[in-house]
Amino acid sequence: MQNNAAPQECHVTHQGVVESIGDTYISVRVLQHTACDTCRAKLLCTGTADARDSVVEAFLENAEDKYRLRAGSPVMLQLEQSMAWISVALAFGVPLLILLATFFGTLHAVGSELVGGLAALAVLLPYYVILGLNRHRLSQRVYFTATPVEHISV
Numbered sequence: 001m002q003n004n005a006a007p008q009e010c011h012v013t014h015q016g017v018v019e020s021i022g023d024t025y026i027s028v029r030v031l032q033h034t035a036c037d038t039c040r041a042k043l044l045c046t047g048t049a050d051a052r053d054s055v056v057e058a059f060l061e062n063a064e065d066k067y068r069l070r071a072g073s074p075v076m077l078q079l080e081q082s083m084a085w086i087s088v089a090l091a092f093g094v095p096l097l098i099l100l101a102t103f104f105g106t107l108h109a110v111g112s113e114l115v116g117g118l119a120a121l122a123v124l125l126p127y128y129v130i131l132g133l134n135r136h137r138l139s140q141r142v143y144f145t146a147t148p149v150e151h152i153s154v
Contacts, residue, residue, distance in 0.1 A: 011078040011079060011080060011081065012078070012079040012080075012081065012084045013076055013077065013078050013079075014030045014076075014077045015030075015074065015075070015076055015077070015149070016028035016029055016030040016031075016056070016074070016075055016076075016077055016146075017029050017072055017073070017074055017075070018069050018070065018071055018072065018073045018074075018075055018146075019055055019071060020071060021066060021069060021070075021071070022057075024059070025057045025058060025059055025060075026057070026058055026059075026060060026066070026069065026075070026146055027055050027056070027057055027058075028055065028056055028057075028058050028075055028077060028144075028146060029053055029054070029055050030053070030054050030055075030056060030077065031053055056077065056144055057139070057143075057144070058075075058077050058143070058144035058145060058146040059143055059144070059145050059146065060145070060146050060147075061145045061146065061147050062147075065146075065147075065148050068148065069148060073148060073149075074148070074149040075146040075147060075148055075149060076146070076147050076148075076149055077144045077145070077146055078144065078145050078146075078147065079142075079143075079144050079145075083141070083142045083143070086141065086142050087142050090131065090138070094127070095124055095127055095128075098120075098123060098124065098127055099120045099121075099123070099124060100120075102116075102119050102120040102123045103116045103117060103119070103120035104116070106119040106120070
């Protein structure tokens with residue numbers, strides 16, 4: 001028996017609240033939680049400040065939704081799985097490779113672990129500055145889409 005169904009796309013989803021509405025995008029406040037939120041013993045731990053707000057810009061899936069949304073409206077943010085992998089690679093994978101290559105290259109050239117460690121940390125600063133300066137270009141490849149909560153079907 002052959003399955004003719006199209007493969008289902010994987011999405012990373014977050015629920016949020018509209019903070020403001022711009023011309024081509026909306027700003028959405030997302031409350032990020034860690035696994036500690038459901039733990040009964042979380043008050044005994046030292047790191048109790050584990051939930052924080054972040055504001056992300058998202059494009060609306062349907063342009064008509066812009067006129068129905070208001071500040072405080074609940075929305076569901078979606079990010080394609082492939083875009084999420086790009087984000088993780090740029091934020092963590094590439095810097096790790098740069099850090100390791102710089103450390104071992106400097107260690108081999110100079111012979112000092114201290115100098116290698118400092119050089120490895122110092123080389124990350126320009127990387128993140130360049131990443132920040134190219135934020136606009138990156139936002140064209142990695143972006144959230146927003147859907148009002150009442151439009152979501154399970």
